[in-house]
Amino acid sequence: MKAIICSLCYVIFAPLIGGLLDGLDRKISARMQGRVGPPLLQPFYDLNKLHNKQLIAVSKSQTFLMISYLLMMILTGALFYAGYDILMCFFVMSTASTFLYFAAIVTGSPYSTIGASRELIQMMAYEPAVLLACVGFYLCMGTFDVAKIINSVVSPIVYLPGFFIAFVFILTIKLRKSPFDISTSHHAHQELIKGLTTEFGAKNLALFQLTEWYEVTFLCGVVGLFIINSNPISIIGAIAVVFVVWFLEILIDNCSARVKFDLMLKISWIVTLLSAGVNLLILMINR
Amino acid sequence: MTLGFFLICFPIIMSLIIFCIRVNKIRNFIAYLSTIIIMAAVGVFTFFWVKNGSQIMQLSIGEITEAVDKLILIAELILMVVVTILCFKYKKYWISLLSIVPTLLIAYFELFLKNEADTDIRLYIDHLSILMCLIVGVIGCLIVIYAVGYMHGYHHHHIDIEDRRYYFFMILFMFLGCMFGFVLSENLLWIDFFWEMTSVCSFLLIGYTKTEEAINNSFRALWKNLLGGCALAVAIVYFGIKAQTVSFHSLIIMGQRISDHSDMWVLMPIALIAFAAFTKAAQFPFSTWLIGAMVAPTPSSALLHSATMVKAGIYILFRLSPAMAGTRVGLMVSFIGGFTFFAASVIAIAQSDGKKVLAFSTISNLGLMVACAGVGRAETIWAGVFLMIFHAISKSLLFQDVGATENSIHSRDVEDMHGLLYRLPRLAIIMFIGIAGMFLAPFGMLISKWSALKASVDESNILLVFFICFGSATTSFYWTKWMGKIISHEHTDEEKVRDITKKNELISLIVHAILMITLCAFFPLLSKLYVDSLLMEMFGTYEDVLPISILYILVAIIIFVFAIPFFAYIASKKMKTNIKLSYMNGINVGNNNEFVNSFGDPKQVWMSNYYFHKKIGQRKLMMPIQVFTTAWIVVLLSMIISSAI
Numbered sequence: 001m002k003a004i005i006c007s008l009c010y011v012i013f014a015p016l017i018g019g020l021l022d023g024l025d026r027k028i029s030a031r032m033q034g035r036v037g038p039p040l041l042q043p044f045y046d047l048n049k050l051h052n053k054q055l056i057a058v059s060k061s062q063t064f065l066m067i068s069y070l071l072m073m074i075l076t077g078a079l080f081y082a083g084y085d086i087l088m089c090f091f092v093m094s095t096a097s098t099f100l101y102f103a104a105i106v107t108g109s110p111y112s113t114i115g116a117s118r119e120l121i122q123m124m125a126y127e128p129a130v131l132l133a134c135v136g137f138y139l140c141m142g143t144f145d146v147a148k149i150i151n152s153v154v155s156p157i158v159y160l161p162g163f164f165i166a167f168v169f170i171l172t173i174k175l176r177k178s179p180f181d182i183s184t185s186h187h188a189h190q191e192l193i194k195g196l197t198t199e200f201g202a203k204n205l206a207l208f209q210l211t212e213w214y215e216v217t218f219l220c221g222v223v224g225l226f227i228i229n230s231n232p233i234s235i236i237g238a239i240a241v242v243f244v245v246w247f248l249e250i251l252i253d254n255c256s257a258r259v260k261f262d263l264m265l266k267i268s269w270i271v272t273l274l275s276a277g278v279n280l281l282i283l284m285i286n287r
Numbered sequence: 288m289t290l291g292f293f294l295i296c297f298p299i300i301m302s303l304i305i306f307c308i309r310v311n312k313i314r315n316f317i318a319y320l321s322t323i324i325i326m327a328a329v330g331v332f333t334f335f336w337v338k339n340g341s342q343i344m345q346l347s348i349g350e351i352t353e354a355v356d357k358l359i360l361i362a363e364l365i366l367m368v369v370v371t372i373l374c375f376k377y378k379k380y381w382i383s384l385l386s387i388v389p390t391l392l393i394a395y396f397e398l399f400l401k402n403e404a405d406t407d408i409r410l411y412i413d414h415l416s417i418l419m420c421l422i423v424g425v426i427g428c429l430i431v432i433y434a435v436g437y438m439h440g441y442h443h444h445h446i447d448i449e450d451r452r453y454y455f456f457m458i459l460f461m462f463l464g465c466m467f468g469f470v471l472s473e474n475l476l477w478i479d480f481f482w483e484m485t486s487v488c489s490f491l492l493i494g495y496t497k498t499e500e501a502i503n504n505s506f507r508a509l510w511k512n513l514l515g516g517c518a519l520a521v522a523i524v525y526f527g528i529k530a531q532t533v534s535f536h537s538l539i540i541m542g543q544r545i546s547d548h549s550d551m552w553v554l555m556p557i558a559l560i561a562f563a564a565f566t567k568a569a570q571f572p573f574s575t576w577l578i579g580a581m582v583a584p585t586p587s588s589a590l591l592h593s594a595t596m597v598k599a600g601i602y603i604l605f606r607l608s609p610a611m612a613g614t615r616v617g618l619m620v621s622f623i624g625g626f627t628f629f630a631a632s633v634i635a636i637a638q639s640d641g642k643k644v645l646a647f648s649t650i651s652n653l654g655l656m657v658a659c660a661g662v663g664r665a666e667t668i669w670a671g672v673f674l675m676i677f678h679a680i681s682k683s684l685l686f687q688d689v690g691a692t693e694n695s696i697h698s699r700d701v702e703d704m705h706g707l708l709y710r711l712p713r714l715a716i717i718m719f720i721g722i723a724g725m726f727l728a729p730f731g732m733l734i735s736k737w738s739a740l741k742a743s744v745d746e747s748n749i750l751l752v753f754f755i756c757f758g759s760a761t762t763s764f765y766w767t768k769w770m771g772k773i774i775s776h777e778h779t780d781e782e783k784v785r786d787i788t789k790k791n792e793l794i795s796l797i798v799h800a801i802l803m804i805t806l807c808a809f810f811p812l813l814s815k816l817y818v819d820s821l822l823m824e825m826f827g828t829y830e831d832v833l834p835i836s837i838l839y840i841l842v843a844i845i846i847f848v849f850a851i852p853f854f855a856y857i858a859s860k861k862m863k864t865n866i867k868l869s870y871m872n873g874i875n876v877g878n879n880n881e882f883v884n885s886f887g888d889p890k891q892v893w894m895s896n897y898y899f900h901k902k903i904g905q906r907k908l909m910m911p912i913q914v915f916t917t918a919w920i921v922v923l924l925s926m927i928i929s930s931a932i
Contacts, residue, residue, distance in 0.1 A: 280749060
């Protein structure tokens with residue numbers, strides 16, 4: 001019962017949380033750049049406007065692929081917040097990302113195709129760290145089930161600092177923040193003209209935006225999972241850490257220039273190997 | 288249960304009959320008929336076995352045992368002579384040694400050293416061998432049906448190649464018979480014979496076209512597989528002398544019961560058999576033979592390299608896995624497997640030839656299965672069995688589909704499959720299903736990965752954890768970009784292709800696709816009913832590999848993944864869409880295929896995938912990988928052998 005309520009809450013409130021975080025992102029970014037920035041609720045106004053526009057697409061199948069992407073992402077988060085197996089959640093998420101890739105590449109448009117290819121490389125860059133994070137949870141808690149992981153006596157981060165670093169590192173890729181915003185970018189008219197979202201017109205772009213919010217909420221949940229334990233106070237700590245990580249991502253986004261994809265792949269794999277790998281080694285030896 | 292012997296003998300007899308028939312129509316008819324009989328026989332065989340309580344069955348053939356053993360020895364000697372003649376004909380003299388030495392060794396052992404009081408059990412039937420029979424029977428026969436149509440088209444296009452279909456089908460059937468023999472045999476001498484037979488059959492199939500490249504590649508396949516055969520022969524003779532028996536299962540039982548140092552010698556034959564399995568399952572450093580084997584006509588690629596022959600290596604490793612768990616042999620096997628899984632998937636990224644991608648992904652997936660066997664826990668074998676089932680179906684499907692596509696568009700390059708969905712919709716959809724089966728949720732491959740990862744963490748096999756995590760990232764990459772190619776918008780609108788896929792090819796393809804989806808839907812059931820009892824048999828303990836929560840998620844995902852795109856598609860069809868041109872910096876020509884170049888003329892847009900072949904190509908990586916894995920095998924083998932002696 002609790003599981004159903006939790007996942008329903010996610011389905012209903014995730015867009016709100018995601019949208020607010022997005023608004024906060026724009027606000028803080030603007031302040032960092034010495035601008036006033038849009039109102040906090042601007043992402044919602046944008047979404048509303050996009051949603052009320054007519055359906056514009058290059059290829060008709062884009063819409064159905066985007067809807068599938070959205071629904072799969074919701075499924076991912078719902079499974080996670082219902083307390084099911086975290087590894088399976090990430091497997092479903094990778095299937096969802098595949099649909100995004102299809103939606104972009106089906107058009108055959110040059111910008112969106114290159115953006116989509118880069119999205120694939122991004123997936124390849126972050127997947128090891130994500131899988132290793134799941135392995136980390138399994139090693140210290142003996143289970144992949146989220147419902148059991150949150151009932152641990154000590155916060156998992158105590159055992160898994162390396163995994164946490166690797167996960168936060170690839171979060172930059174996952175959230176499409178600079179320096180790793182190579183498949184798409186918030187700012188129009190950079191080298192790739194919004195990359196794989198180039199051909200998502202109006203309603204489809206709204207779907208994309210909405211899915212991003214669901215995804216962000218899910219990923220924040222995973223970050224929180226590192227902190228949370230059987231003590232209810234730890235929830236506050238988890239929320240605080242999520243905000244710190246979020247701020248960190250915005251800071252990195254604002255003070256770094258985009259790198260090339262091969263550098264991204266190299267750095268992220270090395271970081272994964274060094275921090276998560278060494279952590280894994282220590283955990284396994286001490287078992 | 289004489290049906291078991293029927294399964295071995297019938298295909299071999301049919302192959303000889305087929306060789307004698309030179310009229311295409313009659314031969315095709317006989318081929319169809321025999322495949323139906325074989326499939327029916329496998330079905331009946333399984334049915335009776337289940338009806339008798341799915342027990343382990345050990346069969347002997349009574350008084351004629353002696354005679355049959357002699358017959359097999361004579362056949363093995365004939366095989367040696369054939370190989371030697373062929374080696375001398377093509378001036379590859381030294382390869383003949385790899386056949387002569389082990390055969391004479393085995394012959395000497397059988398005639399002079401064998402314990403006459405040894406058991407007369409010859410066949411061993413349990414869950415694993417029944418499963419192998421089903422795979423070989425169903426997939427193998429479907430491939431033969433496909434081959435009838437394919438070879439017709441093949442000789443229509445390749446007029447320069449001599450039409451020797453009678454020979455081709457003879458080897459296909461011979462091969463099927465040997466595979467049945469291999470998976471059902473209990474006597475190591477029989478296993479050795481069928482092992483050598485499959486090696487030679489694959490050699491003959493690869494060299495079918497008789498071009499220079501084919502001949503070179505076929506000899507490469509031959510010597511690598513015969514090298515494995517040598518190791519197998521040494522293992523058998525050593526074990527036969529030490530233990531006074533050549534029963535495969537007593538080897539496994541002895542391996543499981545190693546208690547002190549005086550039992551360590553058992554590890555040596557196990558390690559040597561594992562080494563032989565590496566060659567057959569095309570693990571690094573032996574995998575080049577499988578890449579070279581792609582010159583053969585597609586049905587033989589599909590038969591040898593997806594569904595059956597390479598699975599022989601996996602089968603024998605699964606059998607040995609209880610004995611390997613936790614030993615140095617297990618360490619050797621799981622490392623080679625895991626490394627191959629990762630390294631082959633990296634090289635696969637750099638390939639654009641469709642069949643080469645399939646070849647490397649085969650090697651890579653086999654690596655994962657080998658690693659599962661090496662860890663040797665019930666969970667990993669569970670994962671490995673599912674990997675084997677799903678891999679057999681989807682790989683055979685993909686090989687056949689790429690072959691059919693090649694017949695239609697005259698290319699098997701992934702880049703040329705751009706927009707295949709709009710040109711050859713039937714083949715493209717089937718290909719899509721096949722690829723999805725290889726890595727996407729909810730197909731079995733993924734859940735196997737889940738289980739393999741969990742078990743390797745439990746075993747503290749840290750290297751394997753890394754290999755699986757990084758390898759699955761690279762695996763998704765090369766499959767997804769292939770899928771993207773199939774569905775992306777065509778380069779040109781004019782190009783129309785005629786789908787010349789024959790009916791029999793299509794039948795095989797569709798049956799495969801249906802099998803794939805059905806298995807995906809019913810695999811929790813399959814796990815409960817069949818694979819759990821398989822593990823029970825192998826390990827003697829029952830362990831629920833698939834927890835109930837995972838089962839729920841799986842059912843949910845299965846429903847969602849099929850339902851979501853379906854309903855989304857129907858819903859989006861009704862939506863009124865305003866179709867616009869794609870963005871090209873405002874220099875569109877008026878369609879999505881061209882833009883205005885600097886001379887003001889229309890220029891074609893040509894989109895291609897990333898391959899990074901200069902960084903991670905075969906040429907660059909193959910050598911270091913081979914050196915590294917050879918070193919690993921040599922070091923561990925010498926450690927095992929020295930501690931055994």
